[in-house]
């Protein structure tokens with residue numbers, strides 16, 4: 001394990017000290033809360049367990065966990081789970097000794113589970129637990145803590161619960177309330193006056209001072225015996241010393257069978273999950289504040305070892321806690337050393353002040369916990385109520401809180417996860433899968449068409465519907481897609497689905513598409529897919545998947561194209577062919593029919609034609625390749641030529657298709673550089689070919705015609721550049 005790098009040891013020391021001061025009072029309070037159900041005489045043992053927890057976690061977790069500046073200490077979720085467990089155990093008739101034993105075992109098992117989480121790399125999963133779940137459980141723990149502390153704050157007898165305590169003012173003890181109130185006021189007000197000393201320490205001091213102030217008037221308060229207002233003296237489980245009690249617990253653990261394991265399995269799992277969430281949530285905040293990057297799985301292992309160490313010495317389990325960590329950072333800590341310093345100082349504080357613990361007023365601890373509980377409630381979640389889109393997220397939080405308070409925290413996590421998954425599905429269902437719907441008379445392929453062809457496409461292009469799809473096509477969205485497709489199935493002959501933004505396709509969606517295909521096929525129509533992503537984020541190959549589910553069969557009316565443009569071109573060709581205009585393509589154009597030369601005198605055209613060669617290419621034949629030398633421009637008399645830009649050995653980008661009357665190869669003709677792209681005959685092609693050299697000779701005698709040709713080229717080039725710019729905009733947007 002590498003030793004931490006020490007950039008700022010002084011900062012680490014002060015950070016560790018400040019963090020210890022923040023962590024200690026709350027750890028003591030958590031310990032007292034967990035142990036009090038066992039009897040007033042155990043409160044001090046709880047307090048000690050809190051301190052030992054700070055110490056063990058401080059020494060072990062940072063040394064092995066590896067997240068710089070993270071402070072680990074007993075935390076509220078641990079207090080909530082363990083006190084709930086103890087209460088349930090005692091209510092179920094469990095005895096004192098077994099309760100103490102199970103408490104240690106719970107911490108031990110939770111630590112082991114955390115190590116297991118880290119080893120099987122669950123860190124990331126836990127870290128990105130759905131927000132409503134985390135928020136709900138934190139608020140639930142907060143409310144749980146408050147509910148447990150209010151009776152203590154009011155000083156009512158032990159068996160009184162929250163509502164009962166509130167409803168029985170006669171049982172309230174004003175002395176404890178005065179101590180608690182002083183603690184709360186100072187804890188809340190102190191940060192305005194000083195940030196040097198942690199507010200909880202000042203609050204605790206205020207509580208202690210108030211207590212001794214009250215004792216001046218009531219000397220009974222100065223005796224520890226039978227005094228329920230203070231933590232009281234330390235007594236081990238069996239009435240002996242603390243060390244013996246712990247050693248006794250180890251021995252007893254060794255003699256246990258599997259039976260108790262069953263009893264603690266669920267609470268230990270809850271504890272492990274909650275402590276892990278708490279830690280990793282703090283790590284995420286820490287990363288954001290210090291621009292660092294933690295290793296969640298390693299941290300979980302460190303935390304697990306820390307909790308095992310804590311359980312072995314009778315400490316309370318804990319996690320990487322937010323409050324102490326933030327104080328640590330702001331006091332200048334730079335490395336993991338600050339965590340270790342915190343652990344050592346906790347030990348020293350215990351040795352120096354341990355005997356004074358007996359005098360800590362219970363109400364002051366209750367007050368500290370109430371403040372912590374209120375802070376844990378995620379007030380931000382109420383903002384979710386303001387917007388319709390997030391009301392359901394709030395409902396999830398409320399359900400998690402409700403379940404945490406009425407059933408259990410683990411049930412609450414389960415409820416939260418199920419609801420969060422449902423919300424996710426709902427969002428997927430709610431999100432539009434059809435990004436845009438256009439028709440063949442609004443959107444055209446890159447193929448340059450003659451005026452007549454364009455006219456046909458504007459008149460009849462609406463036979464094709466083009467739907468750009470996005471997101472997940474699955475059982476939740478299949479119906480939405482079907483509803484969008486249904487009107488088209490009755491009136492269109494071609495339905496193009498642009499799949500480039502689709503992220504998943506499940507069997508339900510594939511089945512629905514099969515039905516769509518059948519309906520189109522009945523009317524002689526086609527279902528066309530373009531740009532099916534070859535690998536989805538899920539790793540699935542949709543094309544293969546479509547083949548497997550039988551959607552794309554050779555005899556089916558489904559066509560698949562690599563790019564939307566190719567699909568559009570295929571559809572356009574068919575629409576034009578149906579309009580019987582393709583027949584006219586059979587006649588090669590003469591020079592005077594080519595737009596570039598329109599308005600020229602017959603003699604000039606005759607001279608020009610003499611300068612030109614005539615070449616023909618079979619469909620699929622290459623006219624030239626990118627990089628070839630050449631200075632000829634090609635004027636297409638018949639057929640079509642595709643211009644392809646090779647990207648790598650396998651792929652090329654389709655720049656455009658030029659048809660009858662259009663020209664290509666003008667770039668090399670103009671600048672003499674090698675060919676900038678491949679040109680391939682798409683159908684049988686006939687063209688006029690004019691080399692630059694011959695053109696220059698021709699230009700000497702026909703200045704005006706030469707100028708007109710150059711102007712024509714320039715204007716077509718500029719329109720191609722405009723087109724390229726438009727495409728660039730789409731790509732960049």
Ligand SMILES: Nc1ncnc2c1ncn2[C@@H]1O[C@@H]2COP(=O)(O)O[C@H]2[C@H]1O
Nearest residue numbers: 643655656664665666667668675676677
């Ligand atoms: N972006 C483009 N859009 C349309 N046609 C192009 C584009 N880039 C190259 N071409 C054509 O492809 C031809 C390849 O050879 P040349 O460079 O001689 O001339 C080129 C143009 O005619």
